[in-house]
Amino acid sequence: MKLIELKNIDRYFTLGNNKIYALKNINLTIEKGDFVAIIGQSGSGKSTLMNILGCLDAPSSGSYKIDGVEVANMDSDAKAELRCRTFGFVFQRYNLLSALSAFENIALPCVYYGLNSKTRNEKTKKLLSGLGLEDRSENRPNELSGGQQQRVSIARALINGGEIILADEPTGALDSKSGERVMEIIKDLHEKSHTIILVTHDKNIASHANRIVELKDGEIVSDTKKSDAASDIKRTKPAKKSGGFNYLMYQFFESFKMSLKAIKTHKMRSLLTMLGIIIGIASVVSVVALGNGSKDKIMSDMNSIVGANTVIILRGQGFGDKEAAKVKTLKVSDAKTLSRLDFVDSVSPNIMSEGLIVYKNKSVIAGLSGVSAEFLDVNNKKLQMGRKFSASEVESAAAVVIIDHNTQEKLFGGKNSIGEIIIFKKQLLKIIGVIAKEDNSFGPPETNLEIYIPYTTAMYKILGNHDLSSISVKISKDINSHLAEENLIKVLTALHGKKDFFTLNSDSILNMVENIADTLTLLISSIAVIALVVGGIGVMNIMLVSVTERTKEIGIRMAVGAKRKNILQQFLTEAVLLCLIGGAAGVLLAVGLSFAFNSFVSEFKMILSLDAVFIALFFSMFIGILFGYMPARSASNLNPIDALARE
Ligand SMILES: Nc1ncnc2c1ncn2[C@@H]1O[C@H](COP(=O)(O)OP(=O)(O)OP(=O)(O)O)[C@@H](O)[C@H]1O
Ligand SMILES: [Mg+2]
Known part of the structure; x- marks a missing residue:
C-alpha cells in the first residue's frame, strides 16, 4: 500500500540569478511499514528531502502525495495536522525546548493535538518508562545526556502515534553506545509497524533498514530493497480529541500556562517589558485619583461659599454693567x-x-x-x-x-x-x-x-x-x-x-466649576495615556525581539504540530498576560502612591476610583492585544523550515 508518493520532485534555492538544485527529479514511493534509509554524502540533499517528506518544506515543483492526497493542495493547518498526528520527527540535534522539562517536551505534541491532560500524562509516563527515562522526567534538556535527549525526542515523536518516523541523522551527535541504543529503539518501532524513514551517511546504520536509497547531488542514484515492507499493517487509530468549545478552552488554558512559563523563564526581560505599562497605568490611575480628589475639594469649597440651591439677584444686565448702580x-x-x-x-x-x-x-x-x-x-x-x-x-x-x-x-x-x-x-x-x-x-x-x-x-x-x-x-x-x-x-x-436685574444660580456656578475640573482631569489623563501608549509600543518592541530570539522554538513547535493559530494565540496570550500583570502592578503602585500622598499631604486627598482601576486593567489588556498582535502574527507566519533552521 503506497503511503508516500513523490513524482518529479525538484527543490532549488535561488541565490541571485542562480538556481541551486538541492533535489532534482526525485521519484520515490514508500510503502506502509517500510524502513527506508536515505544515504549520501554531505550536501547531497538528504535533509532537504526529509523536510519535504515531513511537510516542513515545500518542493519547487513536482507532486507529493501522502495517502493519495496531494500535499500541495493542503493549507498550512492541514500540514500542521499531518505533522502533529502522522509524522514524528527525530532530529540530529534533538531540537527539544530548553525551557521545558523532559516530560513537558514529550507531552507538547498532545497539546496541539488537543488531548486532555489525563490521557496526555498517562501516555507520557508510559513512553518515559518504555525508553528508560522515568527518573529524568523533570529534568530540562541541558540536564540530560545526548542519548537521553534523543530518547526524549523519540518519545515526543511517538506520543501522537508517530505513524511515520522521520529521523534525520538520529545518531549523528551520539557516541556509539548511545547510538546503538537509539537504533535498537528505532528497529523496535519498525517491528511495531511504524514506517521509518531514516537519513544517515553511515553505511552501518543504513544496513538496519530493509531499503536503502542513495542520493548524489540531489538525485537518486540507487534504490536497493533487502526485503519487502511488512504487509499486515494496522493503522494506529488516532486518539479521540475533545471538540468544540472545550477544545478552545483547552488550547487557551495551555497557551496561558506556556505563556506564564515563558514570562517566568525570562524574568528580567518580562519586567522591563512591563515597566512601560506599569508606569503608564500607575500614572493614569493616580492622575485620575488626583483629579477626583482635587475636584472633590473644589466642589466642597465652592459649596461652602455659594451654598447649594441659592439664586442671587443683582442690579443691571450683568457684571461690569456701569449703569447697575443707577438702578x-x-x-x-x-x-x-x-x-x-x-x-x-x-x-x-x-x-x-x-x-x-x-x-x-x-x-x-x-x-x-x-x-x-x-x-x-x-x-x-x-x-x-x-x-x-x-x-x-x-x-x-x-x-x-x-x-x-x-x-x-x-x-x-x-x-x-x-x-x-x-x-x-x-x-x-x-x-x-x-x-x-x-x-x-x-x-x-x-x-x-x-x-x-x-x-x-x-x-x-x-x-x-x-x-x-x-x-x-x-x-x-x-x-x-x-x-x-x-x-x-x-x-x-x-x-x-x-x-433690570440679572441672576446668578449657585448650581450653574457649581456646574461650571465641575466642568472645568472634569476638563482638567481629562486633559492631564490624556497626557498620562500617552505614557501608556509608549508603554504599549515598548511591549511590541520587546515582543518582536522575542519572536526573533525564539524563532527556533517556534520552528520546533511547528514541527511537532503547532498550527499558525496556536503560535498566534500563544504570543498574543503572552503579550496580554504581560500587559495585564503590568497593569495590575501599575494599579498597586498607584494605590501605594495615593496611600503615601494621603498620609503626607493634607490639602486634599487622592481618591482612587474602582472604575478607573477596571478601565486601566481593561485598557492594558487592550494594549496587549493591540501591540501584541503584530509580533504574534509575524511569529505565526514564519515558515516552519526557516524557523527550524535558525540557531
Ligand atoms: N536554505 C538553503 N539555501 C540555499 N541552499 C541550501 C539551503 N538549504 C540547503 N541548501 C543546499 O542544498 C544542498 C543539500 O542540502 P542538505 O542539507 O539537504 O544536505 P544533506 O544531504 O542533508 O547534507 P548533510 O549530510 O551535511 O546534512 C546543499 O548543497 C545545500 O547547500
Ligand atoms: Mg542534513
Whole structure:
C-alpha cells in the first residue's frame, strides 16, 4: 500500500540569478511499514528531502502525495495536522525546548493535538518508562545526556502515534553506545509497524533498514530493497480529541500556562517589558485619583461659599454693567414678595457699603452688608460665637452687628468681642456674633474684613437710602433651582415692569466649576495615556525581539504540530498576560502612591476610583492585544523550515 508518493520532485534555492538544485527529479514511493534509509554524502540533499517528506518544506515543483492526497493542495493547518498526528520527527540535534522539562517536551505534541491532560500524562509516563527515562522526567534538556535527549525526542515523536518516523541523522551527535541504543529503539518501532524513514551517511546504520536509497547531488542514484515492507499493517487509530468549545478552552488554558512559563523563564526581560505599562497605568490611575480628589475639594469649597440651591439677584444686565448702580428698583418689598413664594426657603436683601470701623484706638477699613435675619442660612455661614439677629432687631433697625473672623482677629485678637461696641460712620454698633473662619481655599483673604448689620439699620441709620444691591434667595430643598430661577425672574420682571436685574444660580456656578475640573482631569489623563501608549509600543518592541530570539522554538513547535493559530494565540496570550500583570502592578503602585500622598499631604486627598482601576486593567489588556498582535502574527507566519533552521 503506497503511503508516500513523490513524482518529479525538484527543490532549488535561488541565490541571485542562480538556481541551486538541492533535489532534482526525485521519484520515490514508500510503502506502509517500510524502513527506508536515505544515504549520501554531505550536501547531497538528504535533509532537504526529509523536510519535504515531513511537510516542513515545500518542493519547487513536482507532486507529493501522502495517502493519495496531494500535499500541495493542503493549507498550512492541514500540514500542521499531518505533522502533529502522522509524522514524528527525530532530529540530529534533538531540537527539544530548553525551557521545558523532559516530560513537558514529550507531552507538547498532545497539546496541539488537543488531548486532555489525563490521557496526555498517562501516555507520557508510559513512553518515559518504555525508553528508560522515568527518573529524568523533570529534568530540562541541558540536564540530560545526548542519548537521553534523543530518547526524549523519540518519545515526543511517538506520543501522537508517530505513524511515520522521520529521523534525520538520529545518531549523528551520539557516541556509539548511545547510538546503538537509539537504533535498537528505532528497529523496535519498525517491528511495531511504524514506517521509518531514516537519513544517515553511515553505511552501518543504513544496513538496519530493509531499503536503502542513495542520493548524489540531489538525485537518486540507487534504490536497493533487502526485503519487502511488512504487509499486515494496522493503522494506529488516532486518539479521540475533545471538540468544540472545550477544545478552545483547552488550547487557551495551555497557551496561558506556556505563556506564564515563558514570562517566568525570562524574568528580567518580562519586567522591563512591563515597566512601560506599569508606569503608564500607575500614572493614569493616580492622575485620575488626583483629579477626583482635587475636584472633590473644589466642589466642597465652592459649596461652602455659594451654598447649594441659592439664586442671587443683582442690579443691571450683568457684571461690569456701569449703569447697575443707577438702578433703584430693587427694593425690600421685592424681597418680601419673593419670600412669600412657595418654592423659596428664605430670602436675604443685601445692601452694601464700605468704610472705617473704629474700636477704641484702633481703626480698620471694612465692607458692610445690610442683611436680613436669614442671611447666615442663605449664605451658608456659621457662627463661631454669639447669636444671629432676631426678627425684632431687623424690624426695629437695632444697632447690632455680626463681625467676621478676620475683623475679630484684627480688632480683638483672641479676646471675646461679644458685647463690645464698634463705630461705623458715626453709628455705634454692638457686637452680638462672630462668624466662624471659613475652611476653604476660596475663603476671603485675611485682609478682607466684613461686618453684617440688619438691612433696616443700614438703610435708616447709616446710608440713608433704600436701594438694595442684591437679594439672595435660598430655594427650598428638592426644588430644581433652574426652574425656581426662571420663576423668580418672571415674578420680579412683572413687579418692575422690565428686566433690570440679572441672576446668578449657585448650581450653574457649581456646574461650571465641575466642568472645568472634569476638563482638567481629562486633559492631564490624556497626557498620562500617552505614557501608556509608549508603554504599549515598548511591549511590541520587546515582543518582536522575542519572536526573533525564539524563532527556533517556534520552528520546533511547528514541527511537532503547532498550527499558525496556536503560535498566534500563544504570543498574543503572552503579550496580554504581560500587559495585564503590568497593569495590575501599575494599579498597586498607584494605590501605594495615593496611600503615601494621603498620609503626607493634607490639602486634599487622592481618591482612587474602582472604575478607573477596571478601565486601566481593561485598557492594558487592550494594549496587549493591540501591540501584541503584530509580533504574534509575524511569529505565526514564519515558515516552519526557516524557523527550524535558525540557531
Ligand atoms: N536554505 C538553503 N539555501 C540555499 N541552499 C541550501 C539551503 N538549504 C540547503 N541548501 C543546499 O542544498 C544542498 C543539500 O542540502 P542538505 O542539507 O539537504 O544536505 P544533506 O544531504 O542533508 O547534507 P548533510 O549530510 O551535511 O546534512 C546543499 O548543497 C545545500 O547547500
Ligand atoms: Mg542534513
